[in-house]
Amino acid sequence: MGLVVATVLTTALTIWLSLGLYDQREADQRRQDILAAARQSALNFTSLDYRHYDRDSANVLDGATGDFKKQFAAQTEELTQLVAQNKSVSEGQVLEAGVVRSDAHSARVLVVADSKVTNTAAPKGEARTYRLQLDLVHRDGRWLTSDVEFVG
Template identity: 35%
Template structure:
């Protein structure tokens, strides 16, 4: 008999169970995905808010530009309609000041045959608040009247306050800037 033993093949040591690994990776991936989704949602909302604010600022500028253009473009044949156009977009202090001077203004423009043709050179937002904005406007106007043969240039720098009145933007104040 053979007393020698044949060596038995070595049994590999049992590997530790990694059943926890797949759920842990899935959970980590879910956390990363949720974090990325939340970041994208926040950035999208923030971008939308910025776009809305910029659109509102541009509206303030456009209303101020139009108000100054209306003020600097007057014709003796259509002066009453020109004044109505100015007042249609006016409110507050500006409306009160202009409203009290309509008849003398119309009379002077007609009698002196004053015609002005305005042009906006530049406009920019100076400040804004919850209910409006203040816009600086540079404009020029070519003025003719019964006493002059050649159009006379006039340059203006104006500070125009634009106010939200029940969802409608209107000119509430116009002042000359030296």
């Protein structure tokens, strides 16, 4: 009888630990997916070139959703003219990113990014650092940016 109880307990413990390990792997994968999407979104947002701004803005829109996508799309024509007029080029680089909170459907990520900006006012370039808070939502198997805020 003792052997049967020990076997049942061992089996139950093994199943319980396996499920916990699976949940942990799933959470780790979700975190990696969220960070990859946030980094790409921040890179797209901080990298632009007046010579192919249509492509650059399309990259931002491809990773966006909701009000953020609508607002960015509504400003694209005006931004295209402004970027071309000033011959703006911004080369972004993500330095750090961290998940503040996440669940299966949404996440908030803080990102620190640098960029070197050249334009008619700063032809030799000007370094800029951005601290961004990105809200992401999981839609159709992808993490998409639903809001971007510049923070302290």
